[in-house]
Amino acid sequence: MNKARQNPLNAVAAHGALILYTLIALFPVFVILINSFKTRKAIFREPLALPDADSFSMIGYETVMKQGDFFLYFQNSLIVTVVSLFFILLFGAMAAFALSEYRFRGNTLMGLYLALGIMIPIRIGTVAILDLMVQTGLVNTLMALILVYTAQGLPLAVFILSEFMRQVSEDLKNAGRIDGLSEYTIFFRLVLPLVRPAMATVAVFNMIPIWNDLWFPLILAPAEETKTLTLGSQVFIGQFVTDWNAVLSALSLAILPVMILYVIFSRQLIRGITSGAVK
Amino acid sequence: MTALQLTDLNKSFGAVHVLKDINLTVEEGEFVVFVGPSGCGKSTLLRVIAGLEDATSGEIRIGASVVNDTPPAKRGIAMVFQSYALYPHLNVCENMSLALKQEKQPKAEIEARVAEASRMLSLDPYLDRRPAELSGGQRQRVAIGRAVVRQPQLFLFDEPLSNLDAALRMNTRLEIAKLHRQLEGSMIYVTHDQTEAMTLADKIVVLRDGRVEQVGSPMDLYNNPANRFVAEFLGSPSMNIVPATRLGGSDGEQVGIRPEYVHIGDAGALAGSVIHVEHLGGDTNVIVDIGEEAPFTVRLFGQFDIEAGATVQLGFDEAKTYRFDAAGSRLS
Ligand SMILES: Nc1ncnc2c1ncn2[C@@H]1O[C@H](COP(=O)(O)OP(=O)(O)OP(=O)(O)O)[C@@H](O)[C@H]1O
Numbered sequence: 203m204n205k206a207r208q209n210p211l212n213a214v215a216a217h218g219a220l221i222l223y224t225l226i227a228l229f230p231v232f233v234i235l236i237n238s239f240k241t242r243k244a245i246f247r248e249p250l251a252l253p254d255a256d257s258f259s260m261i262g263y264e265t266v267m268k269q270g271d272f273f274l275y276f277q278n279s280l281i282v283t284v285v286s287l288f289f290i291l292l293f294g295a296m297a298a299f300a301l302s303e304y305r306f307r308g309n310t311l312m313g314l315y316l317a318l319g320i321m322i323p324i325r326i327g328t329v330a331i332l333d334l335m336v337q338t339g340l341v342n343t344l345m346a347l348i349l350v351y352t353a354q355g356l357p358l359a360v361f362i363l364s365e366f367m368r369q370v371s372e373d374l375k376n377a378g379r380i381d382g383l384s385e386y387t388i389f390f391r392l393v394l395p396l397v398r399p400a401m402a403t404v405a406v407f408n409m410i411p412i413w414n415d416l417w418f419p420l421i422l423a424p425a426e427e428t429k430t431l432t433l434g435s436q437v438f439i440g441q442f443v444t445d446w447n448a449v450l451s452a453l454s455l456a457i458l459p460v461m462i463l464y465v466i467f468s469r470q471l472i473r474g475i476t477s478g479a480v481k
Numbered sequence: 482m483t484a485l486q487l488t489d490l491n492k493s494f495g496a497v498h499v500l501k502d503i504n505l506t507v508e509e510g511e512f513v514v515f516v517g518p519s520g521c522g523k524s525t526l527l528r529v530i531a532g533l534e535d536a537t538s539g540e541i542r543i544g545a546s547v548v549n550d551t552p553p554a555k556r557g558i559a560m561v562f563q564s565y566a567l568y569p570h571l572n573v574c575e576n577m578s579l580a581l582k583q584e585k586q587p588k589a590e591i592e593a594r595v596a597e598a599s600r601m602l603s604l605d606p607y608l609d610r611r612p613a614e615l616s617g618g619q620r621q622r623v624a625i626g627r628a629v630v631r632q633p634q635l636f637l638f639d640e641p642l643s644n645l646d647a648a649l650r651m652n653t654r655l656e657i658a659k660l661h662r663q664l665e666g667s668m669i670y671v672t673h674d675q676t677e678a679m680t681l682a683d684k685i686v687v688l689r690d691g692r693v694e695q696v697g698s699p700m701d702l703y704n705n706p707a708n709r710f711v712a713e714f715l716g717s718p719s720m721n722i723v724p725a726t727r728l729g730g731s732d733g734e735q736v737g738i739r740p741e742y743v744h745i746g747d748a749g750a751l752a753g754s755v756i757h758v759e760h761l762g763g764d765t766n767v768i769v770d771i772g773e774e775a776p777f778t779v780r781l782f783g784q785f786d787i788e789a790g791a792t793v794q795l796g797f798d799e800a801k802t803y804r805f806d807a808a809g810s811r812l813s
Pocket residue numbers: 494497499517518519520521522523524525526
């Protein structure tokens with residue numbers, strides 16, 4: 203930042219507020235992490251204490267590793283999340299490009315129709331979706347989840363991305379057309395890189411709800427080999443006894459992949475290469 | 482041979498009729514400038530010629546062939562945009578060579594053409610830079626270079642200099658004039674700027690509301706405007722319009738007098754009080770209230786001490802005036 207515009211008091215206040223917020227936001231994660239390394243007794247006796255020689259225990263992680271096929275759940279969650287995000291971004295961006303770039307009959311109507319999904323939760327249609335999946339034989343496949351999540355994410359993706367694509371310079375696309383680039387090349391090579399921050403936003407918005415979702419895995423893919431991590435962790439939460447060590451360990455493990463994905467996307471959020479393209 | 486021929490060209494966006502019955506010929510090697518007020522359809526006309534918009538009706542002929550259904554890349558044209566429109570992820574060299582790669586030209590040919598263009602436009606030190614690392618003037622030169630390497634039959638420029646400051650604009654203007662002499666290509670150039678239009682053009686096309694008002698050489702249009710609109714549009718400061726009744730003419734008619742043909746001092750046909758004086762060093766603009774709605778401008782060559790509020794007599798040569806009827810058409 204420019205030195206002349208920097209007021210030290212303001213900087214301290216801003217950083218103070220941000221640090222405070224970070225602490226508050228990270229506190230639950232921190233508690234989960236430390237407790238996942240403690241014995242059951244220690245968790246209840248002193249939930250906020252750090253694990254020491256006495257209370258340290260890997261029992262939770264051991265249970266998680268033994269119980270069921272945890273790596274498979276992990277893999278399922280990862281596949282569902284990544285593939286859904288890929289389809290949301292690909293189809294969302296394509297639809298947004300068509301809506302923002304081409305004049306055709308019913309353009310506005312189509313845009314409104316696609317945006318309608320933002321206001322209507324997809325869970326309302328659960329029964330119909332289940333019926334559809336049964337008829338197409340997709341129950342208990344990851345494909346079922348991927349399709350549902352893609353449908354769920356598309357409205358917002360189209361809405362946000364088409365807004366951003368309208369701002370991409372008309373001249374730049376036309377220069378591409380005059381230079382003989384195909385519409386696909388213009389889309390993939392010129393427009394997509396310029397809306398990368400918006401794509402990252404869409405990805406982050408969609409990633410966490412998909413990763414955490416319990417509803418659709420429970421209804422559409424409860425079979426052992428298609429269980430996601432969230433669903434798999436439910437076995438430790440019983441009606442009468444809950445294996446807190448295992449639950450906390452499973453949650454700790456579940457945080458990791460989202461964090462990695464988040465770091466990848468957020469770097470895109472910050473990086474902008476638009477400068478210099480047009481005046 | 483003609484480089485471009487437009488026949489009865491029309492363009493509508495839905496109900497909005499933007500271009501109306503345009504007929505126009507651009508000869509080989511000619512430098513044609515489109516001028517007109519904002520929103521009159523200059524950019525739209527250029528985009529229709531480029532193939533970025535479809536013509537609603539009419540024929541577009543570039544060289545020997547009708548190109549109405551030819552995609553932009555195959556029309557043998559190149560375009561330079563006001564906003565530069567460089568590819569942000571490619572460096573200068575790649576920006577210039579992209580179209581040639583797209584045409585599948587041999588590598589040696591691409592290198593030779595890029596080297597030639599970069600020499601012509603003094604871009605050699607910047608070939609490895611991204612557009613973000615260039616100044617505005619350099620970016621516009623790259624955009625021009627990108628057009629030059631394609632060796633098009635027809636260059637299209639849409640206000641290429643309007644984002645540059647005055648000094649750079651003059652330099653780049655000279656550069657474009659030089660380029661035109663070297664390349665001997667036909668060029669169409671859209672501008673708001675009088676000076677650009679007058680200095681660059683072989684032929685000026687004045688547009689108003691999507692219609693061609695007049696076509697001719699710069700001096701032709703300046704000396705012989707077909708109507709009041711063209712007369713007022715060309716020349717700076719613009720022509721004074723006085724009701725003919727003030728000068729013994731008939732009712733409804735108007736008389737146009739260019740500011741540079743008026744002299745102050747001797748008893749003249751008009752008189753008024755000075756509102757404001759602009760000292761430009763080389764010339765002096767005197768703005769006079771003659772009792773009409775619009776002020777009357779006099780352009781004097783040299784420096785003069787005239788006070789605001791002074792009463793002046795305005796004299797002019799009757800032969801240097803233009804007479805227009807009530808609808809604005811030229812009478813004499
Ligand atoms: N896509 C479009 N849809 C509807 N109307 C349009 C469209 N593009 C241009 N127009 C209209 O066509 C007219 C001419 O626009 P154009 O951009 O050609 O003007 P211009 O002469 O280039 O103006 P300027 O000197 O300000 O660049 C304007 O009235 C504009 O509103």
